[in-house]
Amino acid sequence: MSPLPALIFDLDGTLIDSLPDLAAAVNRLLAAEGQAPMVCAEVQSYVGDGAPMLVQRVMAARGLTPDRHADLTARLVADYSARPAELTTIYPYVLETLTILRQRGYPLGLCTNKPGAATGAVLSALGLAHLFDAVISGDSLPERKPHPAPLLAAVDRLGTPAIFVGDSEVDARTAEAAGLPFFLFTRGYLRVPLSEISVTATFADFREFRELVAGISTTP
Structure with a gap:
């Protein structure tokens, strides 16, 4: 057999x-940057290709300078990893x-x-x-x-x-x-x-x- x-x-x-926890982490990052939050549907359209690509798409949508990508990615991953299952x-x-x-x-x-x-x-x-x-x-x-x-x-x-x-x-x-x-x-x-x-x-x-x-x- x-x-x-x-x-x-x-x-x-x-x-x-x-998605609710991912969106929450993205919005905490955006808030720290003085940016308006994103609705879950927008965050959903950016997920699926890993954290670096998620951050790249979020940054592009908010007009953040690309040279901060590594720093913002590290911050998002650390924040999300610390509280990944609240929602x-x-x-x-x-x-x-x-x-x-x-x-x-x-x-x-x-x-x-x-x-x-x-x-x-x-x-x-x-x-x-x-x-x-x-x-x-x-x-x-x-x-x-x-x-x-x-x-x-x-x-x-x-x-x-x-x-x-x-x-x-x-x-x-x-x-x-x-x-x-x-x-x-x-x-x-x-x-x-x-x-x-x-x-x-x-x-x-x-x-x-x-x-x-x-x-x-x-x-x-």
Whole structure:
């Protein structure tokens, strides 16, 4: 019998709704710079490519000078990492589903562009840390998604063919570049029409995902 495929998940917008905490951190940074706050929808349009890109987009929107990018990024990451789960929630049935899948024998991994310190803090605060056999964060490697290297590193650590589960066009491009099947959670942070990305399957409820994954091929 073939081994069960590994299931590798994105974090923000896939397993958790972290947008309220991300927006709060962005607005604390903007307040310190004497800038007006951003609404959650605007912040959402900037997330998905890691903290440096988030800060770059926020700075451009507010006309802040680019030479302060490194400083503002460090400040945002430190602030967010210190309080990453005050407003963040786990999507319905995620904890139950991950627990069941682990009990069924699926190796579970995480591949996120969130910095490592913040990733660890969020997973611990929300009671998810024990569920993953491999965690690749945004600063684990020189590359970030949509480069395939982080996802392939997670596959390598898990040691078996894998499926990637995410919510965005960044995740879709990552899976395609890595040659992995891609399952899209449709209630996350997708910023483009579904017709513009390549998916193996879509789902809006993690109870549905449990059934979708059963017997799926690990070849696209």
